[in-house]
Amino acid sequence: MIILMKKGSGQKEIDAIVSVLRERGLGANLSTGAQATVIGVLGDKTKLGGINLELMDGVEKCVPIMHSYKLASREMTPEGRTVDVGGVVIGGKKLVMMAGPCAVESEEQVMQAALGVKAAGAQFLRGGAYKPRTSPYAFQGLENEGYRILRRVGDETGLKVVSEIVSHDEIEIACRYCDMLQIGARNMQNFRLLREVGRSGKPVLLKRGIASTIEEWLDAAEYIMSEGNYNVVLCERGIRTFETATRNTLDIAAVPVVRERSCLPILIDPSHAAGKASYVAPLALAGVAAGADGLIVEVHPDPKVAMSDAAQQLTIPAWAELTQRVRAVAESVGRKL
Numbered sequence: 001m002i003i004l005m006k007k008g009s010g011q012k013e014i015d016a017i018v019s020v021l022r023e024r025g026l027g028a029n030l031s032t033g034a035q036a037t038v039i040g041v042l043g044d045k046t047k048l049g050g051i052n053l054e055l056m057d058g059v060e061k062c063v064p065i066m067h068s069y070k071l072a073s074r075e076m077t078p079e080g081r082t083v084d085v086g087g088v089v090i091g092g093k094k095l096v097m098m099a100g101p102c103a104v105e106s107e108e109q110v111m112q113a114a115l116g117v118k119a120a121g122a123q124f125l126r127g128g129a130y131k132p133r134t135s136p137y138a139f140q141g142l143e144n145e146g147y148r149i150l151r152r153v154g155d156e157t158g159l160k161v162v163s164e165i166v167s168h169d170e171i172e173i174a175c176r177y178c179d180m181l182q183i184g185a186r187n188m189q190n191f192r193l194l195r196e197v198g199r200s201g202k203p204v205l206l207k208r209g210i211a212s213t214i215e216e217w218l219d220a221a222e223y224i225m226s227e228g229n230y231n232v233v234l235c236e237r238g239i240r241t242f243e244t245a246t247r248n249t250l251d252i253a254a255v256p257v258v259r260e261r262s263c264l265p266i267l268i269d270p271s272h273a274a275g276k277a278s279y280v281a282p283l284a285l286a287g288v289a290a291g292a293d294g295l296i297v298e299v300h301p302d303p304k305v306a307m308s309d310a311a312q313q314l315t316i317p318a319w320a321e322l323t324q325r326v327r328a329v330a331e332s333v334g335r336k337l
Helices: 013-023 107-119 146-158 167-177 190-201 214-225 255-261 272-276 277-290 316-334
Strands: 003-004 028-030 037-042 058-064 083-085 088-090 096-100 124-125 158-165 180-183 204-207 232-236 266-268 294-298
Touching: 003 013, 013 037, 028 146, 058 083, 088 096, 096 107, 096 316, 107 146, 107 316, 124 294, 146 158, 146 167, 146 294, 158 167, 158 204, 167 180, 167 190, 180 190, 190 214, 204 214, 214 232, 214 255, 232 255, 255 277, 266 277, 272 277, 272 294, 277 294, 277 316, 294 316
Parallel strands: 096 124, 096 294, 124 158, 158 180, 180 204, 204 232, 232 266, 266 294
Antiparallel strands: 003 037, 003 058, 028 037, 083 088
16 A cells, blocks of 8 residues: 655654554655655554554545565565666666676676677676576576676776676675676575575676566565665566567567556667677667666677577677667667667
């Protein structure tokens, strides 16, 4: 349930409502926007007993939230949330660009990629230290050394670092070396892991599960937020359908649906949707046109020799060309790069 305050209601009225909620063991999430102040009620509202909150001073009305997710809902934060990662804001007017190799293979490779993607406008360096692969015989990543390489390169180039964690055992070291933790598609419903990253307080990039509905995806975000970590960014990376021409099917419609139903920023990962480098740019541009808050793209200095996802990684010149095209689309929809 949310409590919509009347225009002109003051801090005294807000404090009185929050006090009533907390006295009865309920949480209160305060959202102050340009148009209205909203108090989100967290917990079992039957604890209110016979109290009618609509009769309290300053209250316009109470509105139930019908979704299973509350904190992640648009009703809870009507103006939407932004996530600040070391001074880079995700969810504002400016698009955020994340780029780098699928997997960390060597420090030289990551440095080449980082310098290339930054020169064309990236703010984040992405790269996999741990690589959950379909085959147990495929390259699994450099693991903790991969995190260290990303941090050294990030520090030298001034890029923020985002990398995937695949187990709660990695959270402590990942928090030490990464600016943002990524939860991959395979772990979207690993609820213990979601709770643990929620407790870490680190910004989280939550990828949509390979066969998950939007409702399930937002419920997963709720697990993180329920632990007090509201720094969650969603990432649409394609879902599994009957189509085999692409690696996955990019659900472009998810962008406006999420923006309508949720307060969280959303990025597009065109690389994992495409599975082929030549499809990446059209999908990326479509995502920006649909309202995405940014992109996360795989870029390799020499994709032909990449140890994973070689077919879908862009070259550095292709990335530079893509950013120019993104800039034009962004301006056409009132955003900037």
